Amino acid sequence: MSEQRVLVLPGYLNSGPGHWQTRWEEQHARFTRVQMPDWIHADCDAWCEALESAVAKAAAAGGARVLLAAHSLGCLTVAHWVARYASAERLAQVAGALLVAPPDPHGPEFPAKARGFGPVPLVPLPFASIVVASSDDPYGSVPFSERCARAWGSRWIGIGARGHINAESGLGDWEEGREWLESMAA
Template sequence: MPAATSPTILIVPGLRDHVADHWQTLLEKALPGARSVPPLEHDKLSCAARVAALDSALAGIEGPAVLVAHSAGVMIVAHWAQRHRREIAGALLATPPDFEAPLPDGYPTRDALQQNGWLPTPRARLPFPSIVAASTNDPLARLDRVTELATAWGSRWVNLGAVGHLNPAAGYGEWPRAQEFVTELASALHHEAPHRT
């Protein structure tokens, strides 16, 4: 029987896609073989188009994958998991937004999110191990709402402290803990019963 291969790391960006100094972009460059869901040319606010792009990226990967999602990328993963099944070793779900509450100026309105298929937010248990990394002062989601989602998804919840939305605007280019979480999720693949809390 062949030895288990390491899972492929797949970056799932949010609605702003790839930002040069974002920790996801830096992580992809730092991890050998890591890939990223390509940006959409059209229908950028369409949840269905984003889910299809994730599914297409996964179709190009042989074997298991670890998903590394941030912001709306977390919601893309949650919607994808409701519609598709394939081997996912685990998912890092960093600072999910609360699309059911009004977002700050410059972000899509609740009506726009509703019209583009993002609502309601999926709350089914995810069929793979996951870590929700939450911020105590995220302008896009209250901590109690993120905790509620982590519980519904069956995710391990990690309180990151006051890290804002964990993006360049909050001072996060590099985020070393991302690599720690990815390593944890990848190593869980080689255990028969990954620890879930």
């Protein structure tokens, strides 16, 4: 297993107990949650600034490039950060991103308190990436996630009917997801 640092980017309302992101953090000291300024009134600009700061801090700590483990709104944060915020220096410090359950900001279930996340930037990500989607995600359809994956230059993986791929999905430690993340460490 890689010793690369992993920045964990939860979605709206943060990832609670039982969520695969929380479980990964509890099991691996090299996984660090990116703390957003407001988990309820999510603001794209503020979330992107938090990601920029977290990548800079991880780079300052030295070592290999970081991996990003994003869920839901965290995926859109990565896309916006790449398209509008990140410096070339910061982008070079990212080895890859696991982008799980990207939500459609124009979908009927998208949280009204989240601001600035649409439209989704459909520009290539300058690092390896994998988009993971569920066939029955109420926040983002398979066609939406496939469109994002194509535009971002990401590998797309469908995992069947697993809801929003969160704690309620029954994934436990979700070893398969962590293996996909680690596959981008090289």
